[in-house]
Each structure stands twice: as structure tokens, then as C-alpha cells.
Amino acid sequence: MCGIAGILSATPISPGPLEEMTRVLAHRGPDGAGHWYGDGVAFGHLRLSIIDLSDRGAQPMHYRDRYVITYNGEIYNYRELRAALTQLGHDFQSQSDTEVVLAAYAQWGADCLSRFNGMFAFALHDRATGRIFLARDRFGVKPLHYARVGQQFVFASEIKALLTHPLARREPDLDYLRRYLVLGPREYGGAGAWRGIERLENASFIHCTLDELLRGAFVQRTWWTLSPVDSGEPYDAARGADYAEQYRDLLTSAVRLRLRSDVRVGSALSGGLDSSSIVYLVNQELRAVGAAGKQETFSCVYRTPGTEDCDESRHIDGVSRALGVSSNRIEPRVDDIPAAHRAMIWHLDTPPESTLMSSWHTFLRVAQTPVVVTLDGQGADEQLAGYPRYIVPFLAHGRESLREGRALRRMPGSGQFVALGLASRASRAVGAGWLTPWLLRRARKQIYDGSPLNRSLAQDALGGLQNLIHYADRTSMAFSIESRMPFLDFRVAEFLAGLPAAFKIHDGWTKHLARVAFDKRVPDEIVWRRDKMGWPIPESFWFRGALREWYVREIESSAFLREIGASIDVSSALDGGVSINKTTRLLNLATWHRVHIERTWSPDRLLGERVSGKMQ
Numbered sequence: 001m002c003g004i005a006g007i008l009s010a011t012p013i014s015p016g017p018l019e020e021m022t023r024v025l026a027h028r029g030p031d032g033a034g035h036w037y038g039d040g041v042a043f044g045h046l047r048l049s050i051i052d053l054s055d056r057g058a059q060p061m062h063y064r065d066r067y068v069i070t071y072n073g074e075i076y077n078y079r080e081l082r083a084a085l086t087q088l089g090h091d092f093q094s095q096s097d098t099e100v101v102l103a104a105y106a107q108w109g110a111d112c113l114s115r116f117n118g119m120f121a122f123a124l125h126d127r128a129t130g131r132i133f134l135a136r137d138r139f140g141v142k143p144l145h146y147a148r149v150g151q152q153f154v155f156a157s158e159i160k161a162l163l164t165h166p167l168a169r170r171e172p173d174l175d176y177l178r179r180y181l182v183l184g185p186r187e188y189g190g191a192g193a194w195r196g197i198e199r200l201e202n203a204s205f206i207h208c209t210l211d212e213l214l215r216g217a218f219v220q221r222t223w224w225t226l227s228p229v230d231s232g233e234p235y236d237a238a239r240g241a242d243y244a245e246q247y248r249d250l251l252t253s254a255v256r257l258r259l260r261s262d263v264r265v266g267s268a269l270s271g272g273l274d275s276s277s278i279v280y281l282v283n284q285e286l287r288a289v290g291a292a293g294k295q296e297t298f299s300c301v302y303r304t305p306g307t308e309d310c311d312e313s314r315h316i317d318g319v320s321r322a323l324g325v326s327s328n329r330i331e332p333r334v335d336d337i338p339a340a341h342r343a344m345i346w347h348l349d350t351p352p353e354s355t356l357m358s359s360w361h362t363f364l365r366v367a368q369t370p371v372v373v374t375l376d377g378q379g380a381d382e383q384l385a386g387y388p389r390y391i392v393p394f395l396a397h398g399r400e401s402l403r404e405g406r407a408l409r410r411m412p413g414s415g416q417f418v419a420l421g422l423a424s425r426a427s428r429a430v431g432a433g434w435l436t437p438w439l440l441r442r443a444r445k446q447i448y449d450g451s452p453l454n455r456s457l458a459q460d461a462l463g464g465l466q467n468l469i470h471y472a473d474r475t476s477m478a479f480s481i482e483s484r485m486p487f488l489d490f491r492v493a494e495f496l497a498g499l500p501a502a503f504k505i506h507d508g509w510t511k512h513l514a515r516v517a518f519d520k521r522v523p524d525e526i527v528w529r530r531d532k533m534g535w536p537i538p539e540s541f542w543f544r545g546a547l548r549e550w551y552v553r554e555i556e557s558s559a560f561l562r563e564i565g566a567s568i569d570v571s572s573a574l575d576g577g578v579s580i581n582k583t584t585r586l587l588n589l590a591t592w593h594r595v596h597i598e599r600t601w602s603p604d605r606l607l608g609e610r611v612s613g614k615m616q
Contacts, residue, residue: 002059003028003046003477004070004144005156006123007165008132010214013042013152021154021161022046027347028072028157028477036060036068040210041125041132043070048480050074050373053262056094063102066128071098072157073120073142074484076257081115105133110207113223117257117490121200123155133207138224139379139461139488140188140202141469147197153213158474159197159349160596170597171195177351178564181585184353188466193350193592202466224490226462226497228454233500234399240503244517247495251517254489255281258375266296266371268362268483269327270535271315273511274377274386276526277518278486282375283323295325298366298374300358300535303331306545307538318523330365332357334546338554341587343603346595347478351588352471354581358535359475367479378472379487382461383496384511385504386532388417390453394505395421396428397452407508411530420448453501461493540580543587548574551587558590560597 003025007013015035022033022044029046036043045059051074060070075081078097081104086092090103097118104112105124110133119141124133134155136144146155149167156162163170176191186192192199200206201220208218255278259265267279279297286292297320302311313329320327332340337357344360345351366374381387385394391408395401395418405418451459469485476483486492496504499513506512515527543551555561555570562568566586573583594600 002048002072003157003161004072004121004123005044005161006070006154007042008153008210008213009040009042010151010211011040013037013040015042017165018042018044020164021156024164025157025161027480030480032058034059036062036070038068038125038127041068043068043123043125045070048372048482049263050482051078051260051262052094052096054094057096057098059098061094061096061098061102063099063106067102067106067124067126069098069102069122069124071101071120071122071124072144073118073122073137074258074482075100075116075118075120076260076489077117079260110135110205110223113205119484119488121157130209130211131207132210132213133205134200135205135223136200136202138203138490138493139469139485140466141473141485141488143470143473144200145197146200148214148216151214155200159194160346162197163194163596169196172593172597174564177589178566180351181566181589184585185351185467187350187470188463202462226458226493228458228497229500230397230452230454231500232397232399233502235502235506240506240513240516243499243503244513247492247513248517250489250492250495251277251486252281252284254486254492255375256285257489258484258486259285261373263372264294264296264370265373265375266298266328266366266369268366268374268376269297269299269316269319270358270377270533271299271312271319271526272377272533273514273518273522273526273529274380274487276315276319276377276522277380277514278375278377279319279325280323280518280522281486283325292324295323296328296369296371297325298328298362298371299330300362300365301329301331302536302538304334306541310533310536310538310541312533312536315526315529318525322523328365328369330361332361334542337542337547338550342591342595342601343478344475345588345591346601346603348471348474349596350470351585351592353467354537354584355539355588356471356475357537357539359471360478362535363476363479363481363483366476366481372480373482373484374476375484375486376472377487378468378483378485379461379465380511380514382465383457383487383493384514385453385457385501386511388414388510388532389448390456390505390510391417392421392424392448393451393453393456394501396424396448396450398425398501401425404505404508408505410508411510424448424450453504454497454499457504458497461497539584543580543584544574551583555583555586555590558586558593560593561586561590 005021025046029048031049032047034045043060062068075097078100082100085103119137121136121142121144145159173195203224204220212218269275299316301313408414472483503513552570
């Protein structure tokens with residue numbers, strides 16, 4: 001896992017700008033730095049050594065004196081691809097997956113992407129043809145941003161690297177930021193927080209000549225998507241058991257591939273079904289090779305009086321005891337929150353939905369140990385219908401909506417979603433299926449557009465999930481930790497997209513398939529728990545309590561918030577019971593402007609600097 005940057009130009013490229021771009025990305029790759037300058041092409045690389053720790057794995061990497069790459073990510077099936085490419089006549093000088101990417105492109109061109117099972121973002125230059133190949137993985141787990149500055153095209157893993165270029169504009173997109181305050185962030189499709197800076201979208205690539213790139217005569221092409229089925233197949237217990245076994249087998253394979261590493265591997269454990277399932281499968285794989293005693297989990301807990309509603313210690317304890325794993329825990333100290341929040345905003349480059357303190361502190365805890373890679377549970381809810389809002393499309397298009405609606409009311413907080421789903425079902429029955437989505441749009445509740453469940457899930461997996469992936473990448477890489485996501489294995493995703501909706505929500509249970517798959521494997525209190533938390537953060541307790549003065553001051557003193565017309569009477573909002581999410585967006589945006597536009601703060605040192613595997 002690494003940081004990448006590059007400059008493409010019709011004129012000679014001086015080293016200063018590229019070196020500064022890579023310097024600001026050093027947290028992504030503390031184990032080595034490399035730069036390569038060719039004819040109109042300059043690549044930079046910061047290395048976090050995961051596979052082939054020798055110098056043979058260093059980048060930018062060359063192949064056959066023709067191809068050169070700067071690459072961020074992991075191709076988990078690199079061993080199988082290497083074997084196939086060897087039979088086709090390719091020779092390898094390293095044990096790295098990077099060299100496999102180069103050989104795959106040499107063999108198959110842009111079609112190599114469909115053969116990769118992994119997370120990646122890379123830039124590859126074919127020196128013989130002059131072509132440039134920029135690509136990103138199916139779900140966009142690894143980032144790639146680009147901009148045209150003067151007569152040059154620049155790209156990097158993070159926006160802050162692009163902003164170091166002497167010709168870059170540090171200009172916010174005010175329309176996007178105003179929408180953010182109302183609707184929240186959108187790290188996919190269309191405009192972002194910065195004018196003039198684009199993102200290569202997930203499952204997309206650019207393949208063109210250097211001249212076409214510099215003239216802007218190129219297009220992003222999508223190379224993969226999900227094709228959900230709209231089957232109305234009813235639930236059947238025997239078929240459900242078969243589907244659950246297939247799902248568990250696929251997820252097991254995804255975990256097995258993601259355990260490939262030449263450094264220590266652990267797991268983030270929140271206490272929910274998704275992370276517990278991953279920890280269970282990792283445990284089974286390690287037991288099979290007699291290494292279960294090496295398993296480490298990492299959790300953010302809340303035991304301070306007043307924060308108990310965000311604490312999942314009981315569930316974490318249950319999983320840890322059942323599997324006999326080593327549990328590493330951390331509780332954020334309230335006095336540390338202001339500094340941690342500023343650092344998080346600097347690393348994210350764009351304002352997020354919340355303070356992300358649970359994710360932030362979990363990876364801080366990982367960085368205090370020799371573990372460098374974690375296997376995490378991101379992406380299951382968007383494929384298995386884990387959020388209560390998915391009740392609406394399920395009931396709106398279901399075969400047994402009334403019976404299922406009654407059963408789903410047993411789930412905490414489900415009432416409004418059951419009512420909306422049944423109302424939409426009724427409106428569809430009389431030929432007015434547009435009515436509920438229209439009313440929700442009028443009310444600015446973006447929870448349902450009229451699509452059946454599987455299409456809603458696919459839209460979220462390729463859309464809204466990008467926000468969470470963005471947070472996971474930035475909060476893990478801030479501490480030089482690689483986060484791997486087995487639920488985003490494309491084989492798992494394609495299987496679930498083709499599964500009838502009746503097997504995802506059934507008999508009052510969301511994620512029914514996953515519960516059946518891990519029944520009697522993961523403790524019952526995890527598999528069959530109805531309350532869903534998902535890395536909760538006691539922001540209301542902090543910001544209405546000990547941190548209130550700081551919180552109010554940070555927001556109400558922001559000239560930028562006043563400039564864009566934001567309502568910033570935070571004291572009244574807190575006293576009036578306004579959702580803490582709304583006011584925390586104000587805090588995030590005010591801090592974002594101070595950190596990135598006014599540049600009144602930057603980190604003193606890299607958070608991920610390590611000495612013998614420990615934080616300094």
C-alpha cells in the first residue's frame with residue numbers, strides 16, 4: 001500500500017514539484033521513496049512495504065525496458081496471475097504484485113483489469129507507444145485524483161499532493177459545499193469540494209496518448225459494474241441454506257486471499273455481524289495453519305459514563321472469548337478530540353459526515369503495534385441490506401409485504417421505514433408508484449427513489465459506499481496502515497447482486513443470508529442481535545458537554561461559514577435539540593477551510609512514522 005503521484009508535460013519536468021507532491025504523501029509510504037523522470041512523464045512513489053519487502057519491490061518499477069508504473073494497492077490473486085503469465089513466456093525479477101500488473105498489461109493491455117482481484121490505483125507508461133494508462137479498482141478502494149495545471153497534467157493519491165504544485169488553484173467549490181451542509185458529502189460522481197480537481201471514478205480507466213491527455217482529449221471509461229437481478233423469487237429455506245453456504249465459501253476465499261502478506265495482519269472489530277464474521281474467518285484460516293495465537297483485533301470502545309450508548313464492549317468481549325483472539329482496545333480521551341479532529345480533516349482533504357473518531361482511534365491503536373494490515377468489514381450493509389432504510393424498497397416491491405412488514409417492526413427504529421415501504425407498495429398497486437419517492441424528495445429525505453431492493457443496493461454499493469471507503473482509506477493510511485475489505489471481493493459482490501431480495505431480508509431480519517451463514521459459528525448474541533450500531537461516536541455527549549465551548553467557538557468564529565450563508569447559531573441549535581449531525585457538518589466545514597484554505601494548521605510529523613513497528 002502506497003502513495004503515488006505524477007506529472008505529465010509537453011516540456012521538461014523539473015524535480016522540485018514532484019518531490020514536494022510525494023513529500024506530503026509520506027504517511028502513505030514510510031518505507032521508501034522513488035522518482036522516475038522520462039520524456040514528458042515523471043512518476044513518484046512512496047512505499048508501504050507489504051509484499052516482497054526487498055528492494056526488488058521498490059517503485060516506480062520498470063518492465064522489459066518498456067513499461068514503467070507507479071502503483072498503489074494489492075492484487076490479491078497475483079500468485080495465480082504470475083503462474084499464468086509465466087506459462088505465456090513472462091519472466092519476473094521480484095515476488096511483488098506490482099511486477100504482475102506490468103506483465104499483465106504487457107500481455108493483455110487494458111483488458112488486464114478484468115483479471116485483477118484487488119484494490120488498486122496506478123499510472124502506467126508504455127515508452128514504446130507513448131500511451132498512458134490510469135486505472136482504479138472496481139469499488140474505488142484506492143484513490144486517484146487529477147488536475148490540469150498550466151500546460152501539465154498532474155495526478156496523486158490525495159488532493160493535498162496536487163495542491164502543492166506551484167500552478168495549482170486552492171479554490172473551494174462553493175456550490176458543492178453548500179449542498180454538503182444540507183445533504184452530506186458525496187465522494188463519487190461529479191463535482192467535489194475542490195474546483196479544477198477531478199477524481200478517477202471507481203471501476204474506471206483512462207487510456208490515451210500523452211498528447212491526448214495534455215489536450216484534455218480523453219474520456220474516463222467504465223470497465224466493470226454490478227448487474228442486479230430483480231427476481232421476485234419467494235423465500236425457500238432449503239435454497240436459503242444453499243445460498244448461505246455459497247456466500248460463506250466465497251467470503252472465506254476472499255479472506256484467504258487477503259491474508260497474503262509479508263507483514264503482520266489484524267482485524268478491526270466493532271462488535272457487529274460484519275466485522276465479527278471477518279474475524280471468525282480469519283480465525284479459521286489461522287487455526288488451519290497453527291497460527292491462531294497470532295490473531296489480533298482492534299476496537300474503539302466507550303466506557304466513560306454518559307457514552308455507554310455508543311459502547312460495544314460487551315459484543316467485542318463475546319467474540320474475543322469465543323474465538324480466543326487478542327483484543328486491543330482504545331477509548332478516545334475527550335481532551336484529545338480537538339487535535340485529533342484537525343488531523344483527521346487534514347488527512348481527508350474533504351469535509352466528512354461526522355468526526356470519524358471511532359475509525360480514527362481504531363487505526364491509531366493498530367499503529368501502536370507491529371500490525372500493518374487489517375481485514376475490515378466495510379461494504380456488507382450495502383450488499384446485504386443491512387441498513388433500516390432498505391426496508392422501504394423491500395416492502396415496496398415485495399410479494400408478502402404485509403407479513404414481512406409486521407415482522408420487521410420488531411427491529412428497533414424500523415417503524416417509519418415499514419410505514420413508507422407499505423405506503424409505497426399501496427401506491428404502486430393503484431398505479432401511483434411515483435408518489436412515495438416524490439414525497440421523499442420534497443422532504444429532502446434521500447432514502448428511496450422507487451427502485452427495487454437489489455437495484456437500490458447496487459446503486460449504493462457503487463455510489464454512497466464511496467464515502468465510507470474514502471474515510472477508511474484516509475483514516476487507515478494516516479497511520480500507514482493498509483485496510484483490506486473482503487466484502488468488496490468482486491466475486492462476493494456479483495454473487496450477492498444476483499441473489500433474490502427475499503433472501504436478504506426475511507422474517508423480520510435484515511442481512512438474513514449472512515445470519516444464516518454464520519449461525520452457530522459467530523456467537524448468537526452477535527448473529528441474532530437486532531440493534532445496529534456500526535462504529536457509533538458519542539458526539540452529542542462531547543459537544544453538548546465538556547467540548548461545548550470549543551465546539552461553539554470553532555463554528556461561530558468561522559468567517560467562511562458566514563460567507564456562504566450558513567446558519568451558525570450553534571448554541572441555540574444545541575439547546576433546541578437539533579441533530580448533532582447537522583451542526584457537526586458545520587464544524588467539519590469550518591475546520592476544513594482553516595486547515596486547507598487558510599492553512600492555519602498542518603501536522604508536525606507523520607502520524608505513521610514507525611520505529612521497530614511501533615509509533616514514535
